[in-house]
Amino acid sequence: MNNFLFVSAENDAIANCKAGGMADVVRDVPRHIAENDDTVHVVVPSYGRLHHEGQMISLLQFPLRGTEYFAELYKVRGKKEIKGIHHYVIHHPEIQAGDIAHIYHNDPKEPFFNDSIKYFIFCTAVAQAIKNGAFGDLDIVHLHDWHTSLLLFLREYHPEFKALQDIRTVYSIHNLAIQGIRPFQDNYASVRNWFPNIAFQEEVLRDKRYPDCINLMAVGIRFADSVHTVSPSYKEDVMKPSSPPEFIGGESLEEDLQKADKEGRLVGILNGCNYANINVAEKGQLLKNILKAIFPWLQEESKKYKADFLAHTGEKVFSWMENPPKFVVSSVARLTEQKFYFFKRSPEAFHHLLTSLQRVNGIFVLLGTGAPEYEELFREISYERENFLFINGQSEEVIDSIYLESDLYFMPSLFEPCGISQMLAMRNGHPCLVHHTGGLKDTVHHMKTGFSFDGPNYDAKISNMLEAFDDVINLFVEDRKTFRAIARRAGKERFTWKDSVNKYYTQLYDLPLALPIVKDVTKEVSKVS
Template sequence: MKVLFAASEAVPFVKTGGLADVIGSLPKQLAGQGLDVRVILPKYEDIPDQYAQAMETVSTFTLQMGWRQLYCGILKLEHEGIVFYFVDNEYYFRRRGCYGYEDDAERFAFFCRAVMDSLQHIDFIPDVIHCHDWQAGMIPVLYRAHFSYQPKYAHIKTMMTVHNLKYQGVFAKELFKDFFALGDEHFTGYALEQYGGASFMKGGLLYSDLITTVSPTYAAEIQTPFYGEYLDGLLRSQSHRLYGIVNGIDYAEFDPMTDPNLEVHYRDSLEKKQQNKLKLQERLGLTVRKDVPLIALVTRLVEQKGLALIDRVMAELMALDAQWVILGTGEHRFEQLFRWAQESYPGKVSANITFSEGLARQIYAASDLFLMPSQFEPCGIGQLIAMRYRSVPIVRETGGLKDTVQSYNEATGEGTGFSFAHYNAHDMLYTIERAVRLYREEEAWARIMDNIKQKDFSWTQSAQEYAALYEQMLR
């Protein structure tokens, strides 16, 4: 079976969020199950030189987009056994970062068209085109409108995966008509129309053969008004072809036994994990103490991540006998909140308002508890990495956090972390207080560690579920 992943980012080439981790690791797992999986991405300026220089040109051709005749190059690179194609057009993609430009509609319209037009140039006709998030959302629309009736392509099926429904790629209808050569029938409420404009994401949801999202709970949540971002009605109507498959992590990539960023390697030895903690405390100016629980936040500092809850009970959190380490960048008010906390509570709080993959790994390895009080979280991989590094998650029960973290039950000894249901600062505070108390109860802590050890959050199971859905579509 041949599968082409179309996405806007992938590790190790370019990353802004969890999407890149999925595109970097899921294809490898599928390939291990015997599928021929390839990936197509834009060729951004930020791709490191070592990869850009190793690419070879497969084809160059002129792409027709509305009245424009545009250069399109397709380059190719094999990485860890997977073939990656890169869509080259310097006008659209030779810029810093991936998104946030005024002409993003035109840039990703070009990308969607290039994916479809490249099929006749890359010597690879997929059985399934697997599209990820809004940037690839118009591919199923283009396939239906311009390719599905051509014998060479008639067998192709399309899948749309929603990594975060909040981002929908909504732009003016006139732009869509211009870029995609689509008639008025595509712009009614039952098609691309959204908020008076038109939406890449909605196109992907309506025109694809199957829809998936990144956890079973998120699949249910997005069919409700609170989480549905005004698409809940559409998603309820499509629930018969909507599936939730939880993300995994690459166990070879995230491995405390081999991670080059760690000073002391370990698997289940809490003694060795503690050594990483003492070294990090010393480096970040925290009081060096073995007995104090170190609570970590490695996150984007934005509203979605539940940071308003922390703000609300900051004084109570600081009164706990615990230390805090924060890593991330985002909204100014949250950056300032943690800078203030570090100044006000020296030796107790380390605020690192930056992003560093190396430091993130050291924090996973050093921390005892990992906090994710998200407002919503389609899947989240922070809690999965935390458990891999034997840091116990404290989460709000939403999306993938609910699916992957089971709250510890003192009566039965079951559970892999701590959780609270309502988006409420005092519920969070109570849960953190409970976690800090149980950290000091050796028997309970050992039991939680044992429970975490039994879990497998690698891609194996999820990849099997994707492969089964591909087969279902093709049948």
């Protein structure tokens, strides 16, 4: 039996610890590892709140900033109790909740300032917990994104944590564009401030664009025993240099990734999708569920500034309830440059899509929150266009209804490491229109299970996106049989975690797969007789 430790900033297997798709991965992969009769420990920061209902099991003492730090390790309850899986959080007063999903800080003036502090403390506490044997004798440590890569720095340079070198450590890249870049020195949130007595090699750690800074994403790539991208096509993308906005690739780390690939350390494995225990909204309730979400939001003090817009949205929903749309296009995403750059730069293109939808009495439903400039853009368009419903909030019930009732799911991501939304839409038998990039290449196949667009430059991409959208509308109107066949094939696609985790074992963990449990058929027969 193997013993795993997952270290992450997010974990959707416990309540209120999700900001993005990484939390889904950290929730789902351990469940499939546990099915192999292996044991998984999952540890995340407490963010000052997740430890309240937990059981403190260890007080951790470790050196930081030239003094002794103390942190508390708590065992916490998962949303589901699953044999072989144990959930933990680490609490320290300086590991604070941010403004993004009560997890990450948004530091536009000095990026990663607050986040680096809390993850410096978190990673050192985890290293001490491993050293103390809090998780038992570990076979695999699996790190997720830059927030956890400092464990590899500690393994490499810290004399207190040399024992970590005996444990195979793998590193998953969920979003290469967010790299955790901080100064080496002369800053409170710098490496030398937090580790003043550790001798390390700056040239091995530095960011190639900012030579006075450490790049924590690069640390993960350079020091891990195995490096993992969350789709095969994203692996190919990130080994090429970026040329934004036409192409987002390695983001200055392509040479590191090429080196890892030559060394046999870089692996692309597609994320899976959950096809069991699905929350299914009642069909035909999309517009009602939007209204049900809006009214409570109107009473929240934090949303007073957008009360007028919420009331405006509710009024539009009422009008569509009287004249139900014949075609629903949807998107569910955090409002960021990655997800909606094309619309921010070319809002006229979005207006074109809405005009095309008018031909079929169609609406575009967008649910999301995020960057203020993107929220403002979509609120403005919503005031202007009757067939655009911008749901500027978060509601699981509305999201379930969107995935259940959309005729077309639209995902024009500038880049996409893997993507889960397209899988969720396809799971319900709805085709997607996607930008031909990253994991979207691996999951949506043009005119077979969905639709895609691309182009050699920005203008070509926009032109092809509009043409592809119009082609979808025309297909829906003029060749419903073909449209439905594409939808059926989308619904039959399966991107299972079982297949992905099997590849984790052989390609990432360098472990044999557990033998399947074979029932004694003769005993079963004798019972029946």
